[in-house]
Amino acid sequence: MRLDVVTIFPEYLDPLRAALLGRAIDRGLIEIGVHDLRDWTHDVHRAVDDAPYGGGPGMVMKPQVWGDALDDVCGERTRLVVPTPAGRPFTQELAHEYAAEQHLVFACGRYEGIDQRVIDDAARRMPVDEVSIGDYVLVGGEAAVLVMVEAVVRLLPGVLGNARSAEEDSFSDGLLEGPSYTRPEVWRELAVPEVLRSGNHALIDRWRRDRALERTAERRPELLSRLPEGSLDKHDLAL
Numbered sequence: 001m002r003l004d005v006v007t008i009f010p011e012y013l014d015p016l017r018a019a020l021l022g023r024a025i026d027r028g029l030i031e032i033g034v035h036d037l038r039d040w041t042h043d044v045h046r047a048v049d050d051a052p053y054g055g056g057p058g059m060v061m062k063p064q065v066w067g068d069a070l071d072d073v074c075g076e077r078t079r080l081v082v083p084t085p086a087g088r089p090f091t092q093e094l095a096h097e098y099a100a101e102q103h104l105v106f107a108c109g110r111y112e113g114i115d116q117r118v119i120d121d122a123a124r125r126m127p128v129d130e131v132s133i134g135d136y137v138l139v140g141g142e143a144a145v146l147v148m149v150e151a152v153v154r155l156l157p158g159v160l161g162n163a164r165s166a167e168e169d170s171f172s173d174g175l176l177e178g179p180s181y182t183r184p185e186v187w188r189e190l191a192v193p194e195v196l197r198s199g200n201h202a203l204i205d206r207w208r209r210d211r212a213l214e215r216t217a218e219r220r221p222e223l224l225s226r227l228p229e230g231s232l233d234k235h236d237l238a239l
């Protein structure tokens with residue numbers, strides 16, 4: 001998979017080259033390109049935005065600059081992702097979709113947005129997703145790209161050491177992950193639940209599912225109504 005990011009703050013994406021993602025690059029599992037949008041400006045001031053038609057606060061990013069940048073960075077098999085608070089929710093399901101793509105390009109705009117014609121023009125040639133990572137407002141799309149790239153790249157085969165942890169993700173069965181414990185057995189007078197030390201894996205699996213159902217019902221009840229038909233057995237429903 002190749003990922004490209006277009007931004008006016010390329011240094012903001014430096015963390016993509018660290019740790020797990022850095023190792024994935026070194027191992028040739030992914031290629032990452034980070035591009036400074038100002039490289040496509042033509043005026044002496046290297047302007048990337050301008051005042052919004054219709055008035056209002058802030059600035060809107062210029063279509064010409066973005067159009068030229070995307071013409072160069074996007075290819076035949078590109079899926080374009082534009083982070084915005086006005087986008088569709090970024091979910092684990094969408095992360096899996098992105099992990100199957102050959103080429104993702106992330107366009108980092110500012111909060112007031114990129115001229116809509118950039119998205120409309122790109123959509124003539126490629127799939128374009130305007131995506132939100134949550135109902136809060138950032139200053140720019142860069143932090144959202146770091147979040148999405150991490151969620152996507154960790155799903156690629158070979159990236160995570162223990163293959164099980166990607167499949168056993170929170171949300172992989174539509175539920176939140178329950179509590180986890182490690183040594184010592186007692187810490188500050190708090191003991192690890194007995195069942196986890198029983199060695200009885202049927203009981204352990206049951207206990208873990210019960211805790212996941214309880215936590216989901218308590219923190220994200222709306223996820224329960226989205227579970228596929230028949231996901232909950234009679235034991236689950238008795239909780």
Ligand SMILES: Nc1cc(-c2cccs2)n[nH]1
Nearest residue numbers: 085111133134138140141
């Ligand atoms: N979810 C989300 C995305 C954003 C921004 C994307 C680009 C500028 S601000 N804020 N919140």
